[in-house]
Structure formats: C-alpha cells, structure tokens
Amino acid sequence: MGTSRISLDNPKLLSQLSDDDFQAALLEGVSRTFALTIPQLPVPLYRAVANAYLLCRIVDTIEDEVSLSAQQKAYFCNEFIEVVRTGDNSEPFAVELAPLLSEQTIAAEHTLIHLLPRVIQITHSFEGEQVAALSDCVKTMAAGMPIFQAQNLHNGLATLADMDRYCYYVAGCVGEMLTRLFCHYSPDIARHRTELLELSVAFGQGLQMTNILKDIWDDAGRGVCWLPQDIFTETGFDLKDIRTANACPAFTTGLERLIGIAHAHLRKALDYTLLLPAHETGLRNFCLWAIGMAVLTLCKIKQNLNFTASEQVKITRNSVKTTIIATKLMGRSNLLLNVLFNWTSRGLATPGWSYPISSSKANPDF
Template sequence: MSDTQLSLDNPKSLSKLSDDQFQAVLLEGVSRTFALTIPQLPEKLYSAVANAYLLCRIVDTIEDEISLSPQQKKYFCSEFIQVVKTGNHAELFAVDLAPLLSEQTIPAEHTLIHVLPRVIQITHKFEPEQIEALACCVETMAEGMPIFQAQDLHGGLATLPDMDRYCYYVAGCVGEMLAKLFCHYSPEIAQHKDELLKLSVSFGQGLQMTNILKDIWDDAGRGVCWLPQDIFTETGFDLKNLTPETNNKNFRKGLEHLIGIAHGHLHNALRYTQLLPSHETGIRNFCLWALGMAVLTLKKIKQNLDFTHSDQVKITRNSVKATILATRLTGRSNAMLNLLFNLTSRELKTPDWTYSTQSSKDNIKL
C-alpha cells in the first residue's frame, strides 16, 4: 500500500505533512491527472492551483452525492461559497456534511471533506487577488451546477447553448480562474489578460466536452445525459432512446458533429497556450498535457463511435507518456506546436458542420 493511501485512510496522519505535501496527497487521491499536471507549475503557482482544484472538487462532491436532495445540495453549495470567501465556519460545515456522504462517494473524497478546514486555512494564506480568483470560481460553479442537477436529464440538454452554459459552470469558470492566477503570477502574461480570459472559457469547454463524450455511457447508467438534443434532432435521433445497445448511424453522426465542435475549442486552447511566454515551460506543460490528452481521447472516440463504455476510449499510459515527451520537445516553439496539433487532430474536423466556438462567456446566457 502506498504512502498516499495510508495517509488518506488515516486523515489524522495528514496533519504531520507540510501544506504542499498535504495537498499533493489529496490530489493523488481525487485526481491522478491533476496530480500529474499541477506539479509542473512554478512553485509560486503550485500551491494556489492545487488548492483551487481541491475547492472545486468539494463542490463536485456535493453535486455528485446521491444521498443529498436538490435542496440540500443547494444549501451546502451556498454555505460553501461563504466558507471559501470568509474562511469562517469551515469546521462546522465539514461536521454537517461528512455524515451525509454515501458509500458511492470515493474514500478520498470522504477524507477531503473531513480535512476541509485545513484546505480553507491554506486558501486564506494566499494573496487577496488569488483568494478572490478562487472564491469567484467556487461561487460561479456552486451557483450554476445545481441549476442543471435539478433538471430531468434523461433525454439530454435541450440545446447546444445549454451545453455551452453547463460547460461554463463546471469548466469554463475554472479556466478563467487559472488565467487570473497566471496573470497575477507574471506581468508578462498579464499583457494578454483580456484575450487569455476569453480563450480560457473555450479551453475549459473543450476539455469538458471531451469528458462528456467519453463518459456518455457511464452517465447513462445513472440516468443522465449531457448531450444537446437539438444536434441529434438535426441528424434524426432522439436522445430519449439512447441506451448502451444503441447502434444508430444518426446518433453516430451527431457524435461526429460534437467532436468537431470540441476540436474547435481545443484549437482555442492551443492559441491560449501559445500566448504564454515560451520560457514559462512549466505553465505551458500544464496546459499542453491536458490539451494533448484531450485530443488523443477525441481521436479514440472518433475511431470507435460504436463504443459502449468509457474504458474503450480511455487513452493508455503509453499515450500519456508520448504526450509528455512530444510537448517537452515542441513546447517552446509555437510553430512546432501548430504542426503537432494539426497532424494529431486532422481527422477530428467535421466538414459538413459549422459552429462558432466563441471564446467568450458573453455569448452564453448565464
């Protein structure tokens, strides 16, 4: 058993760790992907970004908890916003929420809720601008996600703009927060703040759309569908008829359309990364690894449109290693990054479908 698992199984042992060690152990437990990418960031960014992810994961834990009613979820989300903003009453919040978590919530998330007071203590060690960025993100996410969780999602979202709005609440606002933290860290990066903030929303949506497409059947098993019905109405398929046994060319055509749209958002993610100074290799790697893994996942989905489980389109560890190697070799050159992206993602475009991947939340009715 790893040291990480031992610490997570015994939350009291976490108290002996430094703040960075404490957050690293929690990250390893709740997200191996972010446990891999966040340490690539410069030391002055690592702690804030790690903390931000843990805060967002707490909101996710509340929203995903099957034992909580919609009213309870709304209550705990509202209370958590105030805990993050003020730093007060974190212990009471954790004591109230922890006993309500079911066995479906993974053990690492149970631990995260138990040690929530220390996570909040770390939040309020940051500079005011950083705390504001984190609190703004949590508020947007915690107010927006319950809107969708309260809906009947068996037949999907009504329209593509609804999907845009959902992606903003769960990922686009995280992109904005990261852009703010990057700009606070570097005056050189801050010169592109306006454009970075716009593109960051699209970056977040590209990653979230990739996850939605990968997890179609896992979500369907819970009676949930995040796909937009209007796309499939146009291709002649009703999402209310969706099951893992679905073998329908009209459904696959709709998937292809969404893959093309996600590809457009990931192209904006590339533009975002190219605005970062080439010497900021850590920040570039953080962005490029996420981007590269998303592109490879979309490729697997495009090549296996009849998949019935997320494991069938999950990229291999070798693919992750190849992504890391390729970005390390090309990450400082915008020209090489363009070439790599175009070569890798050329089959993701959908010639018969056009959709403007607007890079600003101004085009989303919040």
C-alpha cells in the same frame, strides 16, 4: 512534495504534513491526472492551483452525492461559497456534511471533506487577488451547477447553448480562475489578460466536452445525458432513445459533430497556450498535457463511434507518456506545437459542417 503517496486512510497523519505535501497527498487521492499536471507549475502557482482544484472537487463531491436531495445540494453549495469567501465556519460545515456522504462517494473524497478546514486555511494564506480568484470560481461553480442538477437530465439538454452554459459552470469558470492566477504570477502574461480570459472559457469547454463524450454511456447507465438535443434533431435522432443509440447512424452523425465542436474548442486552448511566454515551460506543460490527452481521447472516440463504455476510449499510459515527451520536446516552439496539434487532430473536424462556436462565456444569471 515527496510524500504525496501517503495513505489517505490516516487523516491525523495527513494533518501533520506541510501545506504542500498535504495538498499533494489529497490530489493524488482524488485525481491522478491533476496530481500529474499541477506539479509542473512554478511553486507559487502550484500551491494556489492545487488548492483551487481541491475547492472545486469539494463542490463536485456535493453535487455528485446521491444521498443529498436537490435542496440539500443547493444549501451546502451556498454555505460553501461563504466558507471560501470568508474563511469562517469551515469546521461546522465539514462536521455537518461529512456524515451525509454515502459509500458511493470515494474514500478520498470522504477524507477531503473531513480535512476541509485545513484546505480553507491554506486558501486564506494566499494574497488577496489569489483568494478572490478562487472564491469567485467557487461562487460561479457552486451557484451554477445546482441549476442543472435540479433538471430532468434523462433526455439530454435542450440546446448546445445549454451545454455551453453547463460547461462554463463546470470548467469555463475554472479557466478564468487559472488565468487570473497566471496573470497575478507574471506581468508578461498579464499583458494578454483580456485575450487569455476569453480563450480560457473555450479551453475549459473543450476539456469538459471531451469528458462528456467519453462518459456518454457511463452517464446513460445512471440515467443522465449531457448531450444537446438540437444537434441530434438535425440528424434525426431523439435523445430519449439514447439507450438504443449504439450503432445508429443518426446518433453517430450527431456524435461526430460534437467531436468537431470539442476539437474547435481545443484549437482555441492551443491558442491560449501559445500566448504564454515560451520560457514558462511549466505553465505550458500544464496546458499542453491536458490538451494532448483530450485530443487523443477525441481521436479514440472518432475511431470507435460505436463504443459502449468509457474504458473503451480511455487513452493508454503509453499515450500519456508520448504526450508528455512530445510536448516537452516541442513546448517552446509555437510553430512545432501548431504542426503537432494539426497532425494529431487530423480527421476530427466534420467536413461540410460549420460549428456554432462561441468564445464568450455563458453569463450566469443567479
């Protein structure tokens, strides 16, 4: 996996790489964060998880493509579900979708769509349970996300339950898929399958909520708001006025409450991680690095509630390095990890306010 920095401008050269180097190169192009964390996994898991991320990124590319109508997005999502499930028709799917991508879609995602047949070929090189886990995740995500994309999102979501459902389609189902892959990999992990599956939804929700809170103003700039109105109704703020929300006490109070909810979900993410065997350091690092970066992001938001752009609350490279070092040093000790989490996330909870946390998944109703 030493050629992961090869240029994505040459799809022909990429197609000549081994499966591992091919996926590593695509990961480097579409997500530096996951290009950092996924290689921490044991090799059998690395291959499947890298492939899973690329499949999910293809769904994201479809959903984010500004040139596609809601009907076209639903069509391509449904077609992609079948491509992943069967392994068939990946070439015509890519040929049909690729020319429709606009310049607003990053070059690495254009390359990903052009090379989609190779990604699908790798998908169907895995064992049956692995393919089923990836296919089920894509089905849930690709069927659920268009439900929200078809809505008017200018004024936010109606309720926190709606936000929960959105986070499930985007991230909670990914947590379930990863858990199935982890359990397939290790009988020791599989002993905790039921509890891990439940906690995995909260894990995904904590990470996704953190992203939503970080990107509030970037999303608002393109006329989108993923915040739940009912939380802000309690504080006396209407999300239709979000463009004038900066420094408004009623808005920042609601924001603090959402930070507290995200923090509570990340606490469950740590509980999830502590159920993984201590000797599985790669698996623990994969989880802990994501949790650590999310907690530090929430801390930056809490310290700067009047921020106006995601760049203002983006954690530094030094913070990422510190997270990596700390978790590597303490990763085998549940006690030390609990202490580290509690110390790092102090102040994120909102005193005197109870969080309406649900650990059950938002059952999709297709």
